Amino acid sequence: MQAEEFLRHLFDVAVAAAAPDVLMARHLPPQPKGRVVVVGAGKASASMAAIFEDLWARERGTAISGIVVTRYGYDVPCHSIEIVQAAHPVPDEASVIAATRILEAVRDLGPDDLVVALISGGGSSLLTAPVEGVSLGDVQATHQLLLRAGVPIGAMNAVRKHLSVIAGGRLAAACHPAKIVSFIVSDVPGDDLATIASGPTIGDPSTFADARAVISAYGLDVPLSVASHLARGVNETIKPDDTRLRGHEHFIVASAQTSLRAAAEAARAQGIMPLILGDALEGEARELGVVMAGIARQCALYDQPAPRPCVLLSGGETHVTVRGDGRGGRNVEFLLAMAIKLAGAQNIYALACDTDGVDGLEEVAGAWCGPDVLLRARAAGLDAQDFLNRNDAHRFFAHLNTQIITGPTRTNVNDFRAVLVV
Numbered sequence: 308m309q310a311e312e313f314l315r316h317l318f319d320v321a322v323a324a325a326a327p328d329v330l331m332a333r334h335l336p337p338q339p340k341g342r343v344v345v346v347g348a349g350k351a352s353a354s355m356a357a358i359f360e361d362l363w364a365r366e367r368g369t370a371i372s373g374i375v376v377t378r379y380g381y382d383v384p385c386h387s388i389e390i391v392q393a394a395h396p397v398p399d400e401a402s403v404i405a406a407t408r409i410l411e412a413v414r415d416l417g418p419d420d421l422v423v424a425l426i427s428g429g430g431s432s433l434l435t436a437p438v439e440g441v442s443l444g445d446v447q448a449t450h451q452l453l454l455r456a457g458v459p460i461g462a463m464n465a466v467r468k469h470l471s472v473i474a475g476g477r478l479a480a481a482c483h484p485a486k487i488v489s490f491i492v493s494d495v496p497g498d499d500l501a502t503i504a505s506g507p508t509i510g511d512p513s514t515f516a517d518a519r520a521v522i523s524a525y526g527l528d529v530p531l532s533v534a535s536h537l538a539r540g541v542n543e544t545i546k547p548d549d550t551r552l553r554g555h556e557h558f559i560v561a562s563a564q565t566s567l568r569a570a571a572e573a574a575r576a577q578g579i580m581p582l583i584l585g586d587a588l589e590g591e592a593r594e595l596g597v598v599m600a601g602i603a604r605q606c607a608l609y610d611q612p613a614p615r616p617c618v619l620l621s622g623g624e625t626h627v628t629v630r631g632d633g634r635g636g637r638n639v640e641f642l643l644a645m646a647i648k649l650a651g652a653q654n655i656y657a658l659a660c661d662t663d664g665v666d667g668l669e670e671v672a673g674a675w676c677g678p679d680v681l682l683r684a685r686a687a688g689l690d691a692q693d694f695l696n697r698n699d700a701h702r703f704f705a706h707l708n709t710q711i712i713t714g715p716t717r718t719n720v721n722d723f724r725a726v727l728v729v
Contacts, residue, residue, distance in 0.1 A: 308577060310727055314658035314675050315711065316577075317570040317618070317725045322662050324569035325718040327351065327492055327560035328358045334558045336488045338367050341419030344485075345373030345388050346409045346478070348434035349427025349504050350395070350663045351492040351561070353377040354717040356388045356425055359490070374412050375425055376405035376433045378665075381715045396668075397450045398435035403443055406436035406473045413478070416485035424478070424487055428494025428663065428719040430504025431464055436473040438536060445530035446470055456525045457628035459589060460495050464505045465513040466521050468544050469537060474505035475513070476545025476552065482508075483551040493562040494663075494721040496587030496623045500557055501547075508555065510547030515540035562586070563622030563720045566662065570725065574618050579727070581620055582613040588623035588722075592637040593695065595625050596644030599726055603645075603655045606728040615654075619726040627667070633699025636667035638722055639674050643700040645726075646680045647691050653678050656727040660711050663719035667701070672711045674704035683707055 308316070343363070347356060356375045363371055374389045382390045391408070393401035413422055437446045449470065453463045468475035479487055487508050495502045500509045519537050522529055529537075545552065563586040571581035584602070588595060602619060605611050613619070625637045638659035649655055660666065660673030684691050687706055694703040704710050 310656040310677060310729070311675055313577060314656060314725050314727060317573055318658060318660050318711070318723055320573040321566035321570045321723045322716050322718065324566045325492065325561040325662055325720045327355055327490060330558060330560035331355070331358055331490050332362055335362055335366055336421060336423070338369060339419055339421040339486070341417055341421070343369065343371040343421045343423065344412055344416065345371055345375065345423045345425065346412055347375035347425030348430035348507070349492065350378050350381055350429040350719040351427035351717060352425045353381055353383040353390045355427065355490060355492070356385050356390060357383045359423060359425065360385050360388055374408055376409070378429055378433060381717050383717060393433045395429045395432040396454060397447050398432045398443070400443065402433055402435040403437070406434045409434070409478070410436070410473060410481055413482045413485070416482055418484040420485040422482045422485050422487045424489040424508045426489055426504045426507065427492035428504065428721065430507065431467050431474065434473055434504065434507060436471055438470055438472055441470055441532045441536055445532045449529050449533050452527045452529060455629040456527060457591065457626040458521060458525055459626055460624055461499065461502050462521045464502050466518045468505045468511055468513060469515055469518040470533060471505065474507050475511035476506060476509055476549065478507035479555065480545050480549070480551050487555040489555070489557040490560050491557060492718060492720065493559050494624070494719045496589050498559055498562055509557065510549055510552050511544035512547060514543065561718065561720055566720050566723060567620050567622055570620055580613055580617040582617055584619055584621040586622040588621050588625070590625055592625035592627050592640040593644035596641040597648045600645045600648035603649065603726050603728055604652060607652065607654055616729045621724045622720065622722055624721045627698060629698050631697030631699060633697045634668055634701045635698050636669055636701045638666045639700035639704055640695070640698065641724065642674055642676055643691060643695050643703055646676050647695060651678055651681050654729045657725065658711070659722065659724045662716060662721060662723050664713040664716040669701045671701060672713045674710050676709055680707065
């Protein structure tokens with residue numbers, strides 16, 4: 308198996324392992340006395356809805372209803388659950404309509420009713436319901452500022468939760484006194500439930516002060532309505548000790564660690580030693596690329612920390628501080644920075660992709676590269692460092708025809724990186 312084929316095989320295995328069906332079946336809730344209402348948001352929510360609908364029909368056989376919002380192009384046909392689509396990573400009017408309809412769907416539920424919440428990455432944008440006094444346009448502008456500044460996902464969502472009437476546990480409060488069972492596909496480092504999709508069914512430990520601190524730390528010139536709302540600090544998010552959250556259940560049904568383990572087994576089957584470096588690697592994408600280049604060189608020169616042939620696997624969520632006029636993409640920025648640092652070092656190949664099939668603003672999962680990437684670039688008249696400076700790695704790898712395009716994967720456990728040393 309050639310290096311490119313091997314790396315792509317590991318990525319495909321990792322994406323397949325992010326399917327949530329096995330653990331959803333294991334934790335299927337019992338039939339309640341009352342209604343069953345399914346709600347959800349995220350890039351994997353429509354596929355989760357189809358799985359849940361099928362499981363419930365086979366195991367329980369009673370009627371359900373509900374509404375789930377997913378990213379444009381990520382819809383999956385369902386019978387009883389309505390699937391709607393909205394924008395990501397910046398919300399649109401459809402995001403607001405979806406959030407409003409989901410809140411309406413859980414209104415006036417009783418203690419005998421059951422809410423099944425299907426939550427995955429992307430929900431912060433897809434499930435947008437601005438607080439009073441803040442327009443959708445101002446929320447959109449704030450999202451864009453947070454993204455361009457390279458704010459880590461936890462800090463970013465501390466701000467977004469405090470501009471929403473559905474995030475930060477507010478959906479759970481709206482469901483009270485019904486019981487909630489949440490099935491969650493994790494796309495955040497450490498699988499922090501309060502961060503995934505801004506935790507609509509999870510108590511929020513962050514505060515208005517935390518949100519203001521993020522704005523200040525990154526020097527963000529947010530719209531006046533946003534700054535005023537955060538300064539007033541009125542009507543906090545739902546806190547973890549709120550009595551309305553008691554008795555709910557939350558199950559992570561897919562995560563980066565699940566995918567990394569599956570990829571590791573696939574590597575072993577090919578006679579390649581896997582080394583999982585972590586499922587929660589964060590930081591500036593280009594800086595992590597430099598670090599990974601150093602680890603790969605150590606393997607190539609000294610068989611440390613793993614003997615050749617080996618593959619270094621990692622997940623998590625890096626970020627990009629946008630300084631140039633390019634299209635961003637944290638996985639391809641990582642990969643380009645790594646290639647530049649390796650400077651053509653032999654026998655090292657790498658792939659970096661987002662498991663949802665979308666890296667940054669491009670409908671491209673990521674890319675792969677080998678030792679000849681800089682030689683090929685120079686032959687094509689491309690200056691790799693210039694592309695990195697302009698945050699334009701997508702265009703760089705497009706020129707070299709090494710992009711990886713999957714289309715919608717309908718799941719999301721965030722970044723997947725594989726570095727092969729032979």
